[in-house]
Amino acid sequence: MRREVPIVVTFVSGILFLLDYFIKIPYVSENVVGQFLDWAIIVAAFALILGAANIFRIHIYKIVKGKKEWWNSLILLVAMLVMAVVPIIWTQQNAVYTFLFKNIFENLNGTMFALLAFYIASAAYRAFRVRTKEAAVLLVSAVVVMLGATPIGAKIWSGFPEYSGWLQTIFTTAGMRGIMIGASLGAIVTALRTIFGIDRSYFGGQ
Amino acid sequence: METVGIWIGALCTLAIFSFLLRENPFFRTAEHLFIGLAAGLGIFYGYQTIVSNAWTPLFNPDPGEARKWFLIVPLVLGVLLYTRFLKKGKWISRIPLGFLVGVGSALAIRGVIGASFMSQIVATMELPLWHTMAKFKIDAILFILGVIGTLIYFFFSREQKGPLKVGASIGKWVMMLAFGAAFGNTVMARMSLLVGRIYFLLGEWLHIL
Amino acid sequence: MKLLEILQNIDRRIIYLILALSIILPLLFPIGFPVDITQNTQDVYDLVDKLPAGSVVLLSYDWDAASAPELLPQAEALTRHILDKKLKLVAIALWNQGATFADRVHNTVAPEVGAVYGEDYVNLGYRPGQAVVLNSLARDIHATFPEDVARTKTASIPMMKDIRSIEDIDLVISLSAGDPGLRTYIEQIGAQYPVTITGGVTAVSVPGMLPYLQSGDLVGLLAGMSGAAEYENLIDRPGLGLGGMDAQSISHLVIIAFILIGNIAYLAGGRKKK
Numbered sequence: 001m002r003r004e005v006p007i008v009v010t011f012v013s014g015i016l017f018l019l020d021y022f023i024k025i026p027y028v029s030e031n032v033v034g035q036f037l038d039w040a041i042i043v044a045a046f047a048l049i050l051g052a053a054n055i056f057r058i059h060i061y062k063i064v065k066g067k068k069e070w071w072n073s074l075i076l077l078v079a080m081l082v083m084a085v086v087p088i089i090w091t092q093q094n095a096v097y098t099f100l101f102k103n104i105f106e107n108l109n110g111t112m113f114a115l116l117a118f119y120i121a122s123a124a125y126r127a128f129r130v131r132t133k134e135a136a137v138l139l140v141s142a143v144v145v146m147l148g149a150t151p152i153g154a155k156i157w158s159g160f161p162e163y164s165g166w167l168q169t170i171f172t173t174a175g176m177r178g179i180m181i182g183a184s185l186g187a188i189v190t191a192l193r194t195i196f197g198i199d200r201s202y203f204g205g206q
Numbered sequence: 207m208e209t210v211g212i213w214i215g216a217l218c219t220l221a222i223f224s225f226l227l228r229e230n231p232f233f234r235t236a237e238h239l240f241i242g243l244a245a246g247l248g249i250f251y252g253y254q255t256i257v258s259n260a261w262t263p264l265f266n267p268d269p270g271e272a273r274k275w276f277l278i279v280p281l282v283l284g285v286l287l288y289t290r291f292l293k294k295g296k297w298i299s300r301i302p303l304g305f306l307v308g309v310g311s312a313l314a315i316r317g318v319i320g321a322s323f324m325s326q327i328v329a330t331m332e333l334p335l336w337h338t339m340a341k342f343k344i345d346a347i348l349f350i351l352g353v354i355g356t357l358i359y360f361f362f363s364r365e366q367k368g369p370l371k372v373g374a375s376i377g378k379w380v381m382m383l384a385f386g387a388a389f390g391n392t393v394m395a396r397m398s399l400l401v402g403r404i405y406f407l408l409g410e411w412l413h414i415l
Numbered sequence: 416m417k418l419l420e421i422l423q424n425i426d427r428r429i430i431y432l433i434l435a436l437s438i439i440l441p442l443l444f445p446i447g448f449p450v451d452i453t454q455n456t457q458d459v460y461d462l463v464d465k466l467p468a469g470s471v472v473l474l475s476y477d478w479d480a481a482s483a484p485e486l487l488p489q490a491e492a493l494t495r496h497i498l499d500k501k502l503k504l505v506a507i508a509l510w511n512q513g514a515t516f517a518d519r520v521h522n523t524v525a526p527e528v529g530a531v532y533g534e535d536y537v538n539l540g541y542r543p544g545q546a547v548v549l550n551s552l553a554r555d556i557h558a559t560f561p562e563d564v565a566r567t568k569t570a571s572i573p574m575m576k577d578i579r580s581i582e583d584i585d586l587v588i589s590l591s592a593g594d595p596g597l598r599t600y601i602e603q604i605g606a607q608y609p610v611t612i613t614g615g616v617t618a619v620s621v622p623g624m625l626p627y628l629q630s631g632d633l634v635g636l637l638a639g640m641s642g643a644a645e646y647e648n649l650i651d652r653p654g655l656g657l658g659g660m661d662a663q664s665i666s667h668l669v670i671i672a673f674i675l676i677g678n679i680a681y682l683a684g685g686r687k688k689k
Contacts, residue, residue, distance in 0.1 A: 251514075262561065268570075310547070325632055326630055387622060391621050397438070397666040397670075405442060405484070405658070
């Protein structure tokens, strides 16, 4: 029961959508598939809240136990509640929500990722070494693309945008297509294994 | 109020940038604040979807609209997801999870098969050999060799010797060019993010732009 | 030899400082390099430009604040072009932050071009489910998005009366910072329905999109901040994209310089030591 029911549910919903792709089954394709799509969006919405519920559990525990820097957990929970409750009551066009989003959330999120600019500069200096012929090719290609994509490249040599375009149209596209075809086969096999209950890792181990 | 907001934004920005010097309490607080807000946003959109797509059509349909009784099923399935917090009933959460995974896997196959698999093969086969794609007449030949070479590079069913070895070698060089270009593109993206942040600090906060 | 040693051991904070300066200085003292239009950007522009007035464009916000410097200017330029051409704009989001950015873009652009909410454009917001959402909206937009972001019933919004499924959409544009995003649209919508898919992505995602461009599954592509700058040029409205291009140029030179310095020091001295 514990094993079979989830596997059967996965199989039935998976097979239904696969069949629907290749043949339109009368009535089922019209009604059931559309119904299942509506359902999946709603279940996914519950899953979205589930993630927050997990975070809530962890940080409530930290506060109650008075763990190190528990006040950070308190800040986290207050932020979470305000960010959820305000738009729930007054929609996302409310002034308080807009204020929090624009001034706090957006700046934090944006800066978090802007840090990567510094790390990539540091890595370019420290790690991008021409140790092999392969690395040399990689380096040349990177430099041409970097110069080709910005206005200054064309100022230095009009060939940069041209050769950067050539490099990307021919070699990047070819390499990426090869990888894409291979990865697609992999994705299809993995999905089929999941639908047929061979791969059950998404159940969280067993 | 706008000035206050910009000052708060600048403080948040600087708190995160302070990580560049070393890990510090300001960064940790900003990090917690960020996770809290992101999770709050998740709750809001989850709730909003449940109300608009399930609760209202089921319990408060517009006058003249039929009540959608079937929507009771996803509401129950959604609640069942939370049995994962129970000790004994944990397995029940696998039923709604199985539903999502089943639909998701099937849609993944449907999507990949058309555009990312068949269409890519067909587009390669349809290319005329002697054809300028960007700059030279031999572009198409280089391109096709590149695709096939890359595929051979990942072909492990037989020992790579003879023609397979040549193919794999072509594939390797093509991928090096591709990864170099990918690195260049990554630098470009990262710099844009920093430009955005500095634009905010200098322009909106300090008003010196 | 002393110089080589210094070059080999530059402190990371100095690297950070030089990089920051390479962006700050061009922003303070703009150089104004001319921006050339690439074919991919031109293709996106032409798709929008050639639609007859009244055509419906679906613009999907599939990104978050982390990619705003690249995709917000793209969204603004595209929205301006779309509303200016008197096309109908339906905005949705596959990433939850996208819905808020859509509001912001609309608030900036709509008053300038005199567009009216509910008649010329609408923001239906975000729904979770990724590929599921796209398959669902292709069948029935009203069932997928029963309400817009202000909780108005979609069915009661004037322009949405005739926009019910993917068949009523003339062009799909996804601005995307990863999955779900442009790739999801190509796979789930483009491969199954006869609607043209175009879009804009962060520069990181460009290589992954190139095969679809060649195969014709994707028509036109805006690439990162430079894509936005080119589009701003095409509609003759300089904005955030063009403003950042000088800084982008100089910072690239600095990165290349770092790579070269690292290698010169390595080839001349470091290699022998190790």
